[in-house]
Amino acid sequence: MAYQDFNMDHQWLPFTPNRSFKKDPRVFVAADGMFFTTHDGKQVLDGISSLWCVGAGHNRKPINEAIKKQLDTLDYATAFQASNDQAFKAAEMIAAMAPGDLNQVLFCNSGSEAADTSLKVALAYHRARGEGHRNVFIGRERGYHGVGFGGMSVGGIPANRKVYGAALLPRVDHMRFIHDPVNHAYIHGAEPEWKEDILLELEQRILPLHDPSNIAAVIVEPVAGSAGWYLPPKGYLKRLREICDKHGILLIFDEVITGFGRLGTNFGADYYGVVPDMLNFAKAVTNGVIPLGGVICTDRIYNTMMEANAGSPAHAIEFFHGYTYSGHPVACAAAMATLNLFKEEKLFERAGQMGLVLGDAMHGGFKGLPNVVGIRSLGLAGAVELASIAGAPGKRAYDIFMDCFKRGVLVRPAGENIVVCPPYIVEKAHIERIVSVVADSIRKNA
Numbered sequence: 001m002a003y004q005d006f007n008m009d010h011q012w013l014p015f016t017p018n019r020s021f022k023k024d025p026r027v028f029v030a031a032d033g034m035f036f037t038t039h040d041g042k043q044v045l046d047g048i049s050s051l052w053c054v055g056a057g058h059n060r061k062p063i064n065e066a067i068k069k070q071l072d073t074l075d076y077a078t079a080f081q082a083s084n085d086q087a088f089k090a091a092e093m094i095a096a097m098a099p100g101d102l103n104q105v106l107f108c109n110s111g112s113e114a115a116d117t118s119l120k121v122a123l124a125y126h127r128a129r130g131e132g133h134r135n136v137f138i139g140r141e142r143g144y145h146g147v148g149f150g151g152m153s154v155g156g157i158p159a160n161r162k163v164y165g166a167a168l169l170p171r172v173d174h175m176r177f178i179h180d181p182v183n184h185a186y187i188h189g190a191e192p193e194w195k196e197d198i199l200l201e202l203e204q205r206i207l208p209l210h211d212p213s214n215i216a217a218v219i220v221e222p223v224a225g226s227a228g229w230y231l232p233p234k235g236y237l238k239r240l241r242e243i244c245d246k247h248g249i250l251l252i253f254d255e256v257i258t259g260f261g262r263l264g265t266n267f268g269a270d271y272y273g274v275v276p277d278m279l280n281f282a283k284a285v286t287n288g289v290i291p292l293g294g295v296i297c298t299d300r301i302y303n304t305m306m307e308a309n310a311g312s313p314a315h316a317i318e319f320f321h322g323y324t325y326s327g328h329p330v331a332c333a334a335a336m337a338t339l340n341l342f343k344e345e346k347l348f349e350r351a352g353q354m355g356l357v358l359g360d361a362m363h364g365g366f367k368g369l370p371n372v373v374g375i376r377s378l379g380l381a382g383a384v385e386l387a388s389i390a391g392a393p394g395k396r397a398y399d400i401f402m403d404c405f406k407r408g409v410l411v412r413p414a415g416e417n418i419v420v421c422p423p424y425i426v427e428k429a430h431i432e433r434i435v436s437v438v439a440d441s442i443r444k445n446a
């Protein structure tokens, strides 16, 4: 199908209903600050930081300039058996921002690659310590760790797994989900206090079933993002850390969404005061401009891997893993410019402050509307959950998303939720506009 100056016959769109998209396309051709311009000349407010990526807003000159400068200096260099100066500098900056002894950065290009990388590090680390039998992974229901086979296996969103069952990793189990729709449907910036200890299931059922000595790692998102912004109960992550420590299990935080400012802190680990053994990042690190991801490992993990090879010859590689574009110099230059911009403009603090504004607006604007069954806000993100239409799961949120888009506001449908997570530069007036358009649309789709 031809559309103005582009033909839509050859792109198979990811995570998109292709047939209906091509009948009613949503195509961006430019962006600046909080707004996109579409192919048909409309302005659309970016209410989701373009999938949690664009913290500093679109078209930021310092990032663009850093990329141009890097392209003119060192466009690319092989990542294996050699490296580039930008990768070392970016790794140093990222390690300095990470809590505890998370100091060793393994670069990749996406959140999915970060998930698979972290799982592979876990296996290699345990083997290096003489515990190669530790090869069970534990994820959580409705967790999202990307679309690689590893991430998909520990992930827990049913639609993402359904078709690929035969190829999922066999030694994986999942903890129960962290949402209580009866007692904690509405959460405004707080940690929900559960009467029940939901980690008893891990301690009393999952660990004994596999035997703790066989478990390599537990992987969780500090806040479940892709499922629809579900917050952990009070004390959950601390207790998870304790359980992992007790049994020698590595704890991996997938911070692809919570990393780099979304909660008003560097990482979710800082927000919750819990340091994992590995921390996966991607999304906001380059402001979405160029793909970059990574896994920040503790010194202990890195040193163990090096020491295990102390007796091997100088040419022996300690970890057989990497991507052609690991630590790409242009992506790393973009990351450093982004992180500097975040710092100069105090954008993480701003995300924390504007998050309160967003939370107030969402709770005030949506509670009591037809079909609203929950509202959860924390940091600069929130979700309004809607009653499912019988026989058509996800349809209500999808219809609201489509309607909001037509009215010039981009929000995210996630299951039965509409998620809002604007760039950190968002103003109160933008938030008011997003909430008013979504509220109208919820009424219209009642």
Ligand SMILES: Cc1ncc(COP(=O)(O)O)c(C=O)c1O
Residues within 6 Å of the ligand: 109, 110, 111, 112, 113, 115, 144, 145, 146, 147, 221, 225, 226, 254, 255, 256, 257, 282, 283
């Ligand atoms: C927590 C988490 N992990 C991994 C991913 C996958 O990232 P990517 O799409 O860059 O592969 C995502 C993407 O939304 C995510 O939210």
